[in-house]
Amino acid sequence: MTTAPDTEPVIEISGLDFSYNPQQPILSKVNISVAQFTSTCIVGPNGGGKSTLVKLILGLLRPDRGRVLLLGGPPEVTRSQVGYVPQYAKFDPLFPVSALDVTLMGRLDGRARRYCRADYQAAHQALAEMDMDSHAQSSFAELSGGQQQRVLIARALTSAVKLLIMDEPTASIDAQVEGSLMEILRCLSRRMAVVLVTHDLGFTSKFFQSVICVHGQVHIHPTSEITGKMIQDMYGSDSQMIRHDHRCSTEGHTHV
Amino acid sequence: MSDFLAAIANNQMPFLRYALIAGILASVTFGIVGSYVVVRRITYIAGAIAHCVLGGIGIALYAQKVWHLAWLDPIYGALVAAILAALIIGLVSMYTKQREDTVIGAIWAIGMAVGLLFIAKTPGYIDPMSYLFGNILLVSKSDLWLMILLDIVIVTAVWLLYHNFMAVCFDEEYARLRGLNTKFYYLALLMMIALAVVLLVRVVGIVMVVALLTLPAAIAGHFVNRLGRMMVMASLLCMIFISGGLAWSYSLDLPSGPVIIVLAGGAYLITLLISRLRRR
Incomplete structure (x- = not known):
């Protein structure tokens, strides 16, 4: 098994394009790097490609172009060391x-x-x-x-040793459960990188050090730089705006 | 009841004893495989596999008479057809971009049609009713050995792969992330359905065999909340339905297949009713 040395990013995506059919590209020119012991939130509207991005990270889909490295190796090999939490609502009751x-x-x-x-x-x-x-x-x-x-x-x-990925954990849970979920994530993020996917911008609290916006294009923001303009670009209408004040990443950002 | 027991003991009527032993042997497989079918919700796929069996039976009967392949017992034809159907349906549901249910419906009908055509062209009179609705007179001693063999294969495979099968049925994507070859497990499950269906085709018939596969597991699902217990309970229920149905049909001089199914179906409906009332 390949394990990354401690300085290597847990997720590294470079030049990734993906589409289910050639007429409709889902993701294009994605470059992402998630460092060890960081907490990252992947946000975007429904149908914007968040779940696709997670499937690509886990090697459940193959990119048309570009490369995905998970814990320093190909996802098919290293994903067994990654903790993945799917949406609980999808299970047969x-x-x-x-x-x-x-x-x-x-x-x-x-x-x-x-x-x-x-x-x-x-x-x-x-x-x-x-x-x-x-x-x-x-x-x-x-x-x-x-x-x-x-x-x-x-x-x-x-x-999970170094990375936990959660898909839409905030879907259909109440505020109290959401609070205790945040507490759990805070604990876990001390010993591993945490990546959380949500369409719920309200969840992008100051706990997360960086936010990855997915809507065809993918942008990494330091949480403090999220603006109402960006949210409107991504979600297409007036959305409730949240302000984050936390550590910044060095990645720049432009919205097309 | 006592006349049924006397008939079981009567050496003049070995077919009744064979049918009973066949039913009890097959119940083990039925409880196990039926539980997977119910929790994975693929009853309609099991139905398609079962109906395709007629194609294999028809071809085997034709080959016996026309090509003089006397060794080609219809049960071998059934076995090959069931396995082929399981493979085709499995591959279709994994890879096709067509509507899966439409394709499965087509395979279902084509299998039956091929069987009926071959039976029609086979010299001499063959009653397709025996195969469609079961006829315990068709159970032979050599079938029992085949059943024992299939029981051993399925019980061993499921004992060894119990947790893997459960993970694939519960959360296929996660199972794949854990390094399980989910396509292999899905095909293996369809194969087990195919084998199970062939085991009891003679007793309850092609049309009704799927009910006996799923009803005991569905009943058990109302009383237990672990897959393993569901399998054990479903197996026991299946034994009860088959032996009870055989006894009842013998006493009342009725065809055994329908009696077994009415017993299982009635028990299922009563269970639904009870669990509805309990929830209130």
């Missing part, structure tokens, strides 16, 4: 699994084998870290949205 079953999936490695004791220990540890170990035997479907999300984070943590 009738699927018969326990929270522990779901968490253990993070320990799968493609081999034909049963779980061993180390797998169970890792799963319980991750659940305990998310304060969910008392629910290990609960049915996943019967947990609340916030609890399901924490189980999915626990699953990601059983394999």
Whole structure:
């Protein structure tokens, strides 16, 4: 397995173009670099290419042009060391699994084998870290949205070493759960890079050090530079404006 | 009931005993594979595979008579057709840009049509009803050995790959990120459906076999919330429906396939009703 030395970025994308069909380019000329131990928010309107970008980062899609490096190597090889948290709402509410079953999936490695004791220990540890170990035997479907999300984070943590990627964690959760999610992310960002995808600009709080705007083009902003003009460019209409004051990245920015 | 037990013990009527043993052996596979079909929501794919089996049966019957391939038992034709159908449907649903359900519907119908055409052209009278709706007189002793073999293969594969299959059914994208070859698992699942369908085609018939695959698992889903327990309970229910249905059909002198299915379907509807009332 390739592991990046500590100074190398966890995600590095250069000159990436992608389209599902040639007439409709989804992403063009994307250059992104996400450093170790940083927190990054990927924002953009629905259909703007955020999920596509995440799939490209994870190697689930191949770019038409350009290169993606994940933890210093090709995503197909290194993605098993990345923690990925999908949207919890996409799961079949009738699927018969326990929270522990779901968490253990993070320990799968493609081999034909049963779980061993180390797998169970890792799963319980991750659940305990998310304060969910008392629910290990609960049915996943019967947990609340916030609890399901924490189980999915626990699953990601059983394999995440340097990078955690979350897809739309703020979709359909209430303000209180959102608050505790922020607390969890704050904790995790001390030991790994956190990348969060959201269409919800309100979530782009000062916690994030940089914001990646995705709408065909991709731009990295230091959080402090987000302006109402940029949001309008991206979302096309008046949006509620938020101001961020935090560390700046060195990347410049122009909107076309 | 006692006359059914006497008939089971009666050496003059081995077919009833064979049907019962076949049903119990097949129930193991049905509970396991049916649970995957239900949680992965691919009942219509299982239906298409089952109906394609008639194509293989028709060709085998024709080959037996016309090409004098006496060894070519219809069950081998069924096996080949089911596996081919599973492969084609699997590849279509993975790669096609067409509407998947339309393609599957077409395969479903073509399989049946081919079977009926070959049966029509086969000399001598063959009643397609036996294959469509089941006929326990068709169960032979050699079928039982085939069933034992398939049971062993499926139970071993699922024991070894239980967690992998579960991950692929629950969250295919994540399973792929964990390094699982999700296409392989999907095709393997369709293969298992194909094998299961062939096991019981003679007892309940092509048209109804899918109900027996999915109803026990669907009932179990109302009572348990773990995949493993669902499989065990579905297997037991399947055994109960088949043996109960056989006994009932023998006592009332009715065709066994429909009685088994009415029993399973009735139990499913009652379960739905109970769980509805409980939720209030």
